[in-house]
Amino acid sequence: MAQQGRHRFIRxxxxxxxxxxxxxxxxxxxxxxxxxxxxxxxxxxxFAFGTDRSxxxxxxxxxxxxxxxxxxxxxxGRTYHHEMPEEALVGLMLAPGERTWIVVAKMSVAFxxxxxxxxxxSPLFFILLNQPWTGRxxxxxxxxxxxxxxxxxxxxxxxxxxxxxxxxEALLPLxxxxxxxxxxxxxxxATRAILATPPGNPWGWLEGLLAYDxxxxxxxxxxxxxxxxx
Amino acid sequence: xxKRDWWMWPFLPVMWIACYLNFLWSPDDAQLGxxxxxxxxxxxxxxxxxxxxxxxxxxxxxxxxxxxxxWDRWAxxxxxxxxxxxxxxLVSGILWGRAAWGVWWTWDPRLTTTVILWVIFAxxxxxxxxxxNPERRALYSAVVAILAYVDVPIDYMAVRWWNSIHPVVITSxxxxxxxxxxxxxxxxxxxxxxxxxxxMAIRLRLLRAEAGLADIKNRLFLAMQELEG
Numbered sequence: 001m002a003q004q005g006r007h008r009f010i011r012x013x014x015x016x017x018x019x020x021x022x023x024x025x026x027x028x029x030x031x032x033x034x035x036x037x038x039x040x041x042x043x044x045x046x047f048a049f050g051t052d053r054s055x056x057x058x059x060x061x062x063x064x065x066x067x068x069x070x071x072x073x074x075x076x077g078r079t080y081h082h083e084m085p086e087e088a089l090v091g092l093m094l095a096p097g098e099r100t101w102i103v104v105a106k107m108s109v110a111f112x113x114x115x116x117x118x119x120x121x122s123p124l125f126f127i128l129l130n131q132p133w134t135g136r137x138x139x140x141x142x143x144x145x146x147x148x149x150x151x152x153x154x155x156x157x158x159x160x161x162x163x164x165x166x167x168x169e170a171l172l173p174l175x176x177x178x179x180x181x182x183x184x185x186x187x188x189x190a191t192r193a194i195l196a197t198p199p200g201n202p203w204g205w206l207e208g209l210l211a212y213d214x215x216x217x218x219x220x221x222x223x224x225x226x227x228x229x230x
Numbered sequence: 231x232x233k234r235d236w237w238m239w240p241f242l243p244v245m246w247i248a249c250y251l252n253f254l255w256s257p258d259d260a261q262l263g264x265x266x267x268x269x270x271x272x273x274x275x276x277x278x279x280x281x282x283x284x285x286x287x288x289x290x291x292x293x294x295x296x297x298x299x300x301w302d303r304w305a306x307x308x309x310x311x312x313x314x315x316x317x318x319x320l321v322s323g324i325l326w327g328r329a330a331w332g333v334w335w336t337w338d339p340r341l342t343t344t345v346i347l348w349v350i351f352a353x354x355x356x357x358x359x360x361x362x363n364p365e366r367r368a369l370y371s372a373v374v375a376i377l378a379y380v381d382v383p384i385d386y387m388a389v390r391w392w393n394s395i396h397p398v399v400i401t402s403x404x405x406x407x408x409x410x411x412x413x414x415x416x417x418x419x420x421x422x423x424x425x426x427x428x429x430m431a432i433r434l435r436l437l438r439a440e441a442g443l444a445d446i447k448n449r450l451f452l453a454m455q456e457l458e459g
Contacts, residue, residue, distance in 0.1 A: 157373070158374075161357075161373065164370075165370065166362060167360050171357060174352075175353040175357065175374060178346050179350065179378075181342075219376065219377060220377075223376060223377070226294050227370070
């Protein structure tokens with residue numbers, strides 16, 4: 001019985017993840033928008049800072065993460081976009097299974113979008129800004145994954161909140177950006193260490209990022225329960 | 231001011247004493263000269279910030295547990311005043327930094343975490359401003375306050391964890407200052423905490439009045455509808 005119950009809860013998770021990914025596949029209105037935005041941002045940086053290789057090298061990891069952060073705000077702000085019309089969220093909550101799985105599913109989808117974006121956009125950054133790849137894959141992928149994770153934990157919580165507030169679109173970046181500053185600092189420093197010649201040690205920064213990720217995953221999971229009520 | 235506000239009046243002599251101790255009685259700093267005197271209000275304001283945001287955190291948790299809107303008013307009043315005092319800490323710090331370090335601002339861990347704290351709570355106040363439904367506002371701001379408070383211990387520990395150029399006055403070895411300076415510091419802290427208490431009392435009263443007024447408006451509206459219907 002317990003086994004069956006657990007199976008159903010996890011099923012709720014997979015159903016929501018599948019639904020969101022299918023919706024994205026059909027409407028292409030979140031991830032594709034994020035990707036297009038990141039490409040625009042690369043162009044803007046190239047025009048604003050020039051493409052001189054050694055000059056860009058100083059600021060490259062900062063440019064990379066700023067672009068991801070902006071695109072992430074765009075994407076994470078739409079986490080509950082499809083659940084607002086016709087009270088679809090109430091339907092999700094009434095569906096059998098723990099409500100927490102809705103949150104975990106939404107976070108996972110947001111993580112997929114963010115991480116997928118980083119994976120696709122990274123080569124574009126290296127190519128368009130003329131940067132040679134000198135880093136280590138494992139560390140770089142870890143930085144991308146931990147950065148994305150740090151972003152979606154608070155991001156999805158605040159997006160659920162902003163969806164119900166007047167001028168929520170304006171409020172989301174105001175609340176999210178200051179909370180993301182530790183992610184930005186640690187991710188940028190870790191990336192800088194990974195790409196430096198000779199390579200530095202990024203693990204101190206990545207451990208800091210991991211600590212942030214854990215805190216800001218646990219806290220939203222606790223607080224979400226209260227958000228559903230109104 | 232009414233009769234029950236008698237306890238607010240001794241604030242004036244306390245503040246006068248604090249100013250006297252800060253500006254005249256305590257000695258000049260050996261290295262920094264008179265510019266060090268800004269420290270007394272800086273430190274006092276920082277103490278108020280810590281107390282104010284802690285009250286916001288506790289009231290927010292209390293609201294989530296009890297669902298009484300009076301806790302939300304405590305959280306709101308304390309966060310508002312805390313943000314004003316954070317601004318005071320930042321401004322006095324900027325002035326002192328100019329005198330002691332020669333720059334207005336530097337991206338030191340302590341300074342950075344403090345300015346982040348200020349920005350997060352400014353966002354919190356905007357969230358309050360932009361929510362219409364009182365229950366929803368209380369709920370959402372309680373959630374954001376708990377998230378925002380994570381920065382408070384980080385801010386406090388910033389000078390101890392990382393290499394910061396911000397001075398650490400109170401350490402495990404005691405207080406690294408002349409005895410008269412220590413007296414002046416504690417009296418300033420007390421005076422500013424007193425100011426905070428007065429401000430809280432007035433702000434809470436105003437928020438209660440606002441809530442009562444909104445309640446009367448709603449009842450009036452319902453009564454009018456009933457009459458028309």
